[in-house]
Structures are given as C-alpha cells and as structure tokens.
Amino acid sequence: MKAAENKRAVIVGIFVLIAIAILVTGIFTLGGQQKRFEKTFLITAIFDDVGGLRKGNNVWFSGVKIGTVRNIEFYGESQVLVTMRIEQDVQRYIKKDSKVKLSSESLIGNKILVIVEGSPDAPIAESGDLLPSIVPLNTEDMMVTLQKNNDNLVGITSNVKELSARLLEGEGTVGALLGDTVMADNFRSAIANLDQVSENTVRASGALQNFTAKLNTEGGLANELLTDTMVFSQLKTAVTQLQQTTKSAANITENLNEATQKLNTSDNGIGILLNDEKFGNQLKNTMGNLETSTEKLDENMEALQHNILFRGFFRRKARQEAKGN
Amino acid sequence: MKEKTKSKFFLSKKIDKVFIKLNDIWLFVFRFFKEVFVPPYEFKEIVNQCFELGVRSLPLISLTGFIIGIVFTNQSRPSLESFGATSWLPALMSIAIIRAMAPLVTALIASGRVASKIGAEIGSMKVSEQIEALEVSAINPFKYLVVSRIVATTLMVPALTLYTALVALLGAFVNVYQFEGTSFTSFFVQVFEAITFLDVFSSVIKSFIFGFTIGVVGCYKGYTSSRGTEGVGKAANTSVVTAMFLIFIEELLSLQIINALRIVD
Numbered sequence: 001m002k003a004a005e006n007k008r009a010v011i012v013g014i015f016v017l018i019a020i021a022i023l024v025t026g027i028f029t030l031g032g033q034q035k036r037f038e039k040t041f042l043i044t045a046i047f048d049d050v051g052g053l054r055k056g057n058n059v060w061f062s063g064v065k066i067g068t069v070r071n072i073e074f075y076g077e078s079q080v081l082v083t084m085r086i087e088q089d090v091q092r093y094i095k096k097d098s099k100v101k102l103s104s105e106s107l108i109g110n111k112i113l114v115i116v117e118g119s120p121d122a123p124i125a126e127s128g129d130l131l132p133s134i135v136p137l138n139t140e141d142m143m144v145t146l147q148k149n150n151d152n153l154v155g156i157t158s159n160v161k162e163l164s165a166r167l168l169e170g171e172g173t174v175g176a177l178l179g180d181t182v183m184a185d186n187f188r189s190a191i192a193n194l195d196q197v198s199e200n201t202v203r204a205s206g207a208l209q210n211f212t213a214k215l216n217t218e219g220g221l222a223n224e225l226l227t228d229t230m231v232f233s234q235l236k237t238a239v240t241q242l243q244q245t246t247k248s249a250a251n252i253t254e255n256l257n258e259a260t261q262k263l264n265t266s267d268n269g270i271g272i273l274l275n276d277e278k279f280g281n282q283l284k285n286t287m288g289n290l291e292t293s294t295e296k297l298d299e300n301m302e303a304l305q306h307n308i309l310f311r312g313f314f315r316r317k318a319r320q321e322a323k324g325n
Numbered sequence: 326m327k328e329k330t331k332s333k334f335f336l337s338k339k340i341d342k343v344f345i346k347l348n349d350i351w352l353f354v355f356r357f358f359k360e361v362f363v364p365p366y367e368f369k370e371i372v373n374q375c376f377e378l379g380v381r382s383l384p385l386i387s388l389t390g391f392i393i394g395i396v397f398t399n400q401s402r403p404s405l406e407s408f409g410a411t412s413w414l415p416a417l418m419s420i421a422i423i424r425a426m427a428p429l430v431t432a433l434i435a436s437g438r439v440a441s442k443i444g445a446e447i448g449s450m451k452v453s454e455q456i457e458a459l460e461v462s463a464i465n466p467f468k469y470l471v472v473s474r475i476v477a478t479t480l481m482v483p484a485l486t487l488y489t490a491l492v493a494l495l496g497a498f499v500n501v502y503q504f505e506g507t508s509f510t511s512f513f514v515q516v517f518e519a520i521t522f523l524d525v526f527s528s529v530i531k532s533f534i535f536g537f538t539i540g541v542v543g544c545y546k547g548y549t550s551s552r553g554t555e556g557v558g559k560a561a562n563t564s565v566v567t568a569m570f571l572i573f574i575e576e577l578l579s580l581q582i583i584n585a586l587r588i589v590d
C-alpha cells in the first residue's frame with residue numbers, strides 16, 4: 001500500500017514537473033522571441049498621425065524586427081510622441097539622423113515603425129534621442145489619387161467606347177479600313193509590293209555589296225583612285241588644267257560673241273557690208289558697172305593687141321611661150 | 326397559523342431558497358479557505374486525488390486536445406484560404422489554443438470527468454453515512470474529502486491545460502505540415518510571435534479558477550446530496566452541469582477583464 005502511494009506521488013510529481021517545464025519553456029521561448037530579456041535602449045519620434053499604431057507594435061530596421069513600441073502619448077497641441085524600445089545590439093546601426101517612418105507589416109497587417117538608415121558619418125543614436133519622422137502617404141491621400149485615376153479611366157473608357165462605335169460604323173480611315181474590302185485588297189497588294197520591294201532591296205544590297213567589294217579590289221581603278229595619292233594629285237592637276245582650258249574657251253567664246261555682235265552693227269566696214277542694204281545695192285550696182293567696164297576693157301585690150309603699136313610685143317611674147325614649151 | 330407560515334420566509338419560499346443556497350455555497354467556500362491553511366495537512370490525500378483527478382485524466386485530455394488541434398486547423402483553413410492567408414494558420418491556432426481552447430476544453434472535459442466523479446463519490450459517502458463515520462474516527466471529513474479534492478483540481482487543471490495547449494499545438498502543426506509543409510521551427514516561431522505573456526498568464530490563472538470551480542462544485546454537490554442513491558445520481562449530474570455553466574460564465578467574465586488589461590498593456 002505504501003509503495004503504491006509512493007508510486008502515485010512520484011507520478012504526480014513528474015506530471016507537475018513536466019507541466020511546469022512546458023510553462024517555463026513557453027515563457028522563455030516567448031521572451032526570447034519577443035526579446036523581453038535582452039538589453040534595450042529607448043528612442044523617441046514625434047508624428048502628426050500614427051494611424052492606429054499601438055503599444056507592442058514592432059519596430060523594423062532594414063526589414064528586421066529590432067524592437068517594439070513602448071509608449072504612445074500626446075505631445076504639444078495634437079502631435080503624438082512615440083517611445084520605442086530598441087535592442088542594444090543594433091544601436092550602432094541607428095544614427096542620430098536616422099528617420100522613423102510609419103508603415104505596416106503587410107496590406108492588412110499591423111502597423112509598424114520603420115527606422116530608415118542615416119548617413120554613415122553621423123554619430124550613433126543614444127538612449128532618449130528624438131529621431132526625425134517621415135510623414136507617410138496615408139490611405140486617404142492614396143484614395144484621392146486613386147479617385148483621380150478612376151475619373152481618368154472613365155474618360156478613357158468613354159473615349160474608347162465612342163471610338164469603337166465609330167469604327168463599327170466605318171467612319172474615318174481606320175473604320176473604312178475595317179469595313180472596305182477593296183481597300184483591304186489594296187492594302188494587301190501594297191503589302192505584297194512592299195514585300196517585293198524589300199526582296200529587291202535585299203537583292204540590291206547584295207549587288208551593292210559585290211560592287212563595293214569589287215571597288216575595293218586592289219589594282220582596280222576605283223581602288224587606285226581611292227587609295228593612290230599620286231593618281232589623285234595627277235587627277236587634280238589635270239582637272240586644274242581642264243579648268244584653265246575651259247576658262248580660255250570661255251574667253252574665246254566671249255570674244256567671238258563680241259565680234260559677232262560687232263558684225264551685227266553697221267558702224268564698221270564688215271558690219272556695213274553685212275547689214276546695210278543701201279550699201280549692198282550700191283555695191284551691187286558698182287559691181288555691175290565694174291563688170292560692164294571689165295567687158296569693155298577686155299574688148300579695148302583685144303583691140304589694142306591688134307593695134308599696130310603694140311602688135312610686135314604680143315608676137316614676141318607668143319614666140320617665147322612657144323619656145324618655153 | 327397562517328401568519329406563522331408567512332413569517333417563516335423573508336421574501337418568498339423560492340427566492341429565500343436561492344439566497345439560502347448562495348449563503349450555503351459561500352459558507353462552503355469560506356470553510357474551504359479556513360481549513361486549507363490550517364494543519365494538519367492531508368498531503369497524502371491531496372497527492373492521491375492529484376493522481377486520480379489529474380494524471381488519470383491526461384490520456385483523455387491529451388487525445389481530445391490533439392484531435393481538437395487537427396480539426397480546428399482543418400476547419401479554419403477554408404476561411405483563410407479564400408483570401409490566400411493560410412500562412413496565418415499557425416498564428417490563428419496559437420491565439421485560439423492559448424487564449425481560449427486549451428483552458429476551456431480542459432476545464433470542460435475535467436468537469437465532465439472529475440466533477441461528476443467527485444459529486445458521485447462524496448454523494449455516495451454522504452448517503453451511506455461514511456462522512457459521519459469519518460467524523461467518529463477523529464478525521465475531519467471536510468479536510469480529508471473536500472479540501473484535498475478542491476486543492477487537487479485547482480492544481481491539476483492548470484497542469485492539464487498546459488499539456489492540452491502543447492498537444493493541441495502539435496495537432497495543429499501536424500495538419501499545417503500536411504497541407505502547407507510548414508517546418509516545425511517556422512510553425513512555432515509564428516505561434517510564439519502571435520501571443521504575449523498576458524495570453525499565457527491569463528490562461529494559466531483562468532485554469533486555476535476553472536479547477537477551483539470544478540472542485541468546489543463537485544464537492545458541494547456531493548457534500549450536500551441527500552435522498553439516497555437518487556441523490557447520488559443527481560449530485561453527479563448537477564455537478565457536471567453547474568461546473569460547465571460556471572466555467573462558461575467565468576470564461577466570459579475573464580475575457581472582459583483580460584481584454585481590458587490588454588488595452589492597458
């Protein structure tokens with residue numbers, strides 16, 4: 001009986017011990033997880049609006065939980081002073097110019113405070129420091145922006161509606177494009193032509209490539225022209241000479257032009273000869289008279305040959321000519 | 326004669342009965358507190374009752390807790406799944422089990438198993454005049470029967486609550502692991518992230534109150550039973566019903582007090 005009683009007592013003892021062990025383990029795990037037993041320091045920040053932040057909410061730094069909100073109290077007229085309990089281990093990362101921002105764990109999660117890192121040269125924050133806060137974009141502001149977007153969206157959709165109605169009715173070029181089969185055929189053939197053109201372009205570019213390759217062939221005229229500096233200088237000289245020749249030709253043409261112009265005027269001998277009709281007639285008469293005079297002179301000369309005075313001379317001359325032959 | 330009958334009751338027969346009953350309960354509780362701190366202490370009987378009421382309830386409560394953990398997790402999943410938040414299951418289960426289910430389920434099962442046992446045991450001793458026999462043999466029956474049992478239930482229900490919480494969380498983990506593949510570490514990190522010291526301590530304190538209630542109700546109903554074997558059955562039955570009813574009332578009140586404390590904290 002006594003042994004059985006002792007056994008029961010031992011079992012009860014073990015039972016209670018295990019229960020206490022569960023409780024203690026739970027408390028230590030909870031404390032460890034919530035960093036209740038770690039050394040901490042306090043920093044504060046002032047906000048205009050904390051958006052439902054509560055005591056015990058988390059404080060994050062670079063996405064890591066480093067502390068909790070210890071106290072929330074009013075400050076001044078309507079501002080809120082938030083005191084945060086931060087782990088001592090991370091104190092060296094929190095600078096005096098680090099900023100505190102109100103955020104939330106997720107879209108529907110708890111409110112949290114996020115400490116934004118300060119400048120590397122700034123001194124480390126100490127217990128009791130007041131860090132500057134960043135005014136967050138609250139839901140109301142977001143909703144206002146969203147409402148603007150909604151209005152714009154309504155405008156856009158109504159425009160699209162109108163546009164689609166007009167398209168369906170076949171209005172405008174695009175409407176016609178959608179409804180007109182002839183235009184569609186034309187468009188199709190244009191595309192086909194374009195396709196052909198592109199093919200030709202490809203072919204032409206191939207040919208051009210061959211051509212340029214030939215141009216680049218060493219020893220070829222074009223290559224020589226492009227690469228040989230001697231040929232180029234000679235060509236340059238030739239062109240200069242050609243230019244001078246052209247210049248001289250131009251001068252000649254000019255002189256000729258001037259001479260021609262003079263020929264067209266009647267203030268010089270040849271001009272009168274060419275242009276003066278009266279002088280022409282006079283000259284014609286003169287020439288007629290001269291012809292008549294010449295005929296008469298010819299007759300006179302023939303008569304002279306038969307003249308007694310000059311007959312001997314002509315006989316002597318005829319004999320000399322006969323001798324010469 | 327008529328005037329004499331009238332003067333027998335302060336307000337009316339029924340109302341007077343209620344207040345007399347309340348007075349009896351108060352005196353019973355008061356007597357417990359008077360006796361518990363006064364030697365001689367019945368340690369052996371307390372240990373014996375701890376074994377009978379606590380250790381022997383462990384298999385039943387562990388199994389119930391484990392099944393509740395699995396079932397509750399499984400039933401909560403569709404609601405969270407509908408907005409893609411099944412990753413919140415560990416946190417949800419943690420809050421549900423630690424804050425409410427572990428103490429409440431333990432207390433309800435204990436009231437079913439323990440309160441009825443105490444009620445029937447003491448009731449049968451009462452109707453068979455064993456309590457008077459104890460008195461004759463110079464043993465304080467109140468101390469030996471009532472104090473030991475109330476102390477045992479007050480100590481054992483919190484211990485059972487802790488076991489239930491652990492086992493129910495393991496049940497929840499099994500289910501979460503099966504469907505979401507969450508690791509053991511990740512699950513328990515999330516479990517402890519969701520709860521606070523207030524949750525743990527309030528649950529433990531609440532379970533002390535539940536244990537005390539179960540003990541007091543069982544003992545009172547048994548100690549005040551009458552009318553033979555029928556009275557024993559009635560004592561066992563009313564012990565369970567009253568204990569459960571009071572547990573729910575206490576749960577409701579404690580909820581209000583803890584929430585008020587949570588806001589202050």
